Amino acid sequence: MGKRTLPGAVLPATRDWERTTFGPYGRSVLRALAEAFFTDPDDPADRGADHRFAWLVDDVDDFISQASPALRWGTRIALLLVDLAPLFFVGRFARCSSLGLEEREHYLATVEASTVPRVAVLVVMFKTLMTILYFEHPEAAPHLGYDGRHERWRALPTVPR
Secondary structure (H helix, E strand, O other): OOOOOOOOOOOOOOOHHHOOOOOHHHHHHHHHHHHHHHOOOOOOOOOOHHHHHHHHHHHHHHHHHOOOHHHHHHHHHHHHHHHHOHHHHOOOOOOHHHOOHHHHHHHHHHHHOOOOHHHHHHHHHHHHHHHHHHOOOOOOHHHHOOOOHHHHHHHOOOOOO
16 A cells, blocks of 8 residues: 555655765765864864764765755766866875875865966865854864853753743
8 A cells, every 4th residue: 555645735756855965985075175174283183073074074965965956966066176186286196085184285275275266166165165064063163162151041940831
């Protein structure tokens, strides 16, 4: 027997909430970008960073997956271009995701500082999106100096109704 629905109920044509945009390759490139954007070489190794980067990749995938097909394809192409362009900007015949952390940071800074706006926007797009999503993670907020003082309302007792 098929699914039972109410008469006249509208059935969704797609299951958008289950959609993913990036496969294993795209997710590895997003992870490499996240490490380059949010790793401070002067700080000691952060134990929670791996968890936050994995969370960020999932969140970016979910965010882009809710967009239109054209935006999803455009984001995939932009990610591919960012990954394959180190030859043109740092002279290395390698993918961005396979570069060391310092080389990757240098490469992304070089692309971002490009005088050609259409090239620079490739990095700026991912940097903006990932920054907004990264600092939504509760463990990332203290890195900005956030101490939670404005959330005093959470400590107030609840009033029963």
